[in-house]
Amino acid sequence: MNAARQVLAITGMNLRAIPDRLGSSLVVCVGIAGVVAVLVTVLAMATGLSKTLLVAGKPDRAIVLRSGAFAESFSSVSVEATLAVEAAPGIVRRDGALAVSPEALVSANLPRASDGALIAALIRGLTPTAAEVRPEITLLDGRMFRAGLREVVVGREAKEQYRDLDLGDRAAFYSGEWTVVGVFSSNGDAHESELLADAATLMSAAQRTVFNAITVKLESPEAFDAFERAVENDPLLKVDARRETEYYKAQSEDIGALLDVIARVVGGIMALGALFGALNTMYSAVSIRSVEIATLRAIGFGATPVVVSVLVEALLLSLVGAAAGAAIAWLLFDGNAFSTGGSLGQVSLHLDIGPALVITGAIWASVIGLIGGALPAIRAARLSVADGLRVV
Numbered sequence: 001m002n003a004a005r006q007v008l009a010i011t012g013m014n015l016r017a018i019p020d021r022l023g024s025s026l027v028v029c030v031g032i033a034g035v036v037a038v039l040v041t042v043l044a045m046a047t048g049l050s051k052t053l054l055v056a057g058k059p060d061r062a063i064v065l066r067s068g069a070f071a072e073s074f075s076s077v078s079v080e081a082t083l084a085v086e087a088a089p090g091i092v093r094r095d096g097a098l099a100v101s102p103e104a105l106v107s108a109n110l111p112r113a114s115d116g117a118l119i120a121a122l123i124r125g126l127t128p129t130a131a132e133v134r135p136e137i138t139l140l141d142g143r144m145f146r147a148g149l150r151e152v153v154v155g156r157e158a159k160e161q162y163r164d165l166d167l168g169d170r171a172a173f174y175s176g177e178w179t180v181v182g183v184f185s186s187n188g189d190a191h192e193s194e195l196l197a198d199a200a201t202l203m204s205a206a207q208r209t210v211f212n213a214i215t216v217k218l219e220s221p222e223a224f225d226a227f228e229r230a231v232e233n234d235p236l237l238k239v240d241a242r243r244e245t246e247y248y249k250a251q252s253e254d255i256g257a258l259l260d261v262i263a264r265v266v267g268g269i270m271a272l273g274a275l276f277g278a279l280n281t282m283y284s285a286v287s288i289r290s291v292e293i294a295t296l297r298a299i300g301f302g303a304t305p306v307v308v309s310v311l312v313e314a315l316l317l318s319l320v321g322a323a324a325g326a327a328i329a330w331l332l333f334d335g336n337a338f339s340t341g342g343s344l345g346q347v348s349l350h351l352d353i354g355p356a357l358v359i360t361g362a363i364w365a366s367v368i369g370l371i372g373g374a375l376p377a378i379r380a381a382r383l384s385v386a387d388g389l390r391v392v
Contacts, residue, residue: 029321031274036325036361042263056189057245088230090223099217101133108173125199142182153182155192278372314373322365
């Protein structure tokens with residue numbers, strides 16, 4: 001009998017014997033299911049965050065921040081700087097108006113919808129020119145805020161995330177009440193987790209005299225280089241210009257990297273436990289079948305088919321666990337909303353557990369299974385006929 005047929009024969013016997021040791025086999029499956037479920041869920045958070053932030057960046061837009069600032073919330077740009085930026089080349093002009101949007105960004109504590117606990121919300125102050133720069137902002141209900149009044153328009157994700165943000169409700173922050181007059185969407189990007197208000201009114205309430213950043217719409221993505229040179233070479237401005245796509249990519253990488261580390265550290269710790277479970281199960285399986293293995297060796301079966309059969313069994317148990325873990329993650333968390341903080345405030349994102357993450361989980365499970373089966377497989381191959389047939 002050739003090696004391939006020997007492998008199939010021994011593997012078939014091993015798999016048929018699984019019901020006789022169902023309890024120990026389930027230990028492997030359950031352990032790996034836990035690893036995969038946690039790993040896939042946390043990685044889905046990182047993936048969802050990247051998608052939410054990257055959608056916000058447009059190739060024909062640029063953002064101007066204070067020199068050295070890595071995020072809007074840590075930046076400040078004076079009114080004088082705004083006037084200087086407007087003189088830079090490459091900015092879209094319609095009917096004599098420049099597509100330049102100086103914006104103020106403030107944080108306020110609002111009650112969370114689920115339990116009423118106060119959490120940070122971002123309120124973005126906009127000027128009338130913002131409509132030219134951000135055409136993706138569209139009203140779903142109500143109307144836009146009016147200049148000079150304490151009115152806000154809330155993103156559809158913010159409406160779900162915080163309490164009392166329905167039309168006509170009043171949100172209390174900065175020593176006053178702000179009436180909710182509209183609900184907006186912006187193609188599912190990070191801004192849907194924000195509240196929008198009149199910049200002058202918001203800055204007065206927050207006792208601010210400077211904007212956080214300036215967003216401009218360019219004539220084309222190629223116009224960025226000339227725009228960047230004009231604003232960064234002005235010694236009086238002390239600002240940095242960045243492509244909006246690059247800005248949001250950097251923001252997503254910061255938090256995404258943290259979530260990725262968490263996924264791999266927590267998953268690694270759980271994987272270690274699953275690995276010991278796999279080792280124990282496979283050692284037990286080899287011990288139980290020692291007489292059977294010795295008999296096979298005595299009638300001419302080689303050591304290699306024995307090794308392969310043990311590895312195949314461990315791998316199959318691991319993949320069953322991986323499938324169960326991915327199914328649990330998908331059923332419980334796919335499409336669920338999740339909020340994260342950081343320099344972007346509370347950003348609401350949706351978990352998307354797709355094929356790529358399931359494959360990642362399956363790879364982790366396969367590695368655990370192969371490592372967990374390797375040592376027992378070697379022990380099975382080294383088991384002598386005399387030792388295997390000895391009655392213990």
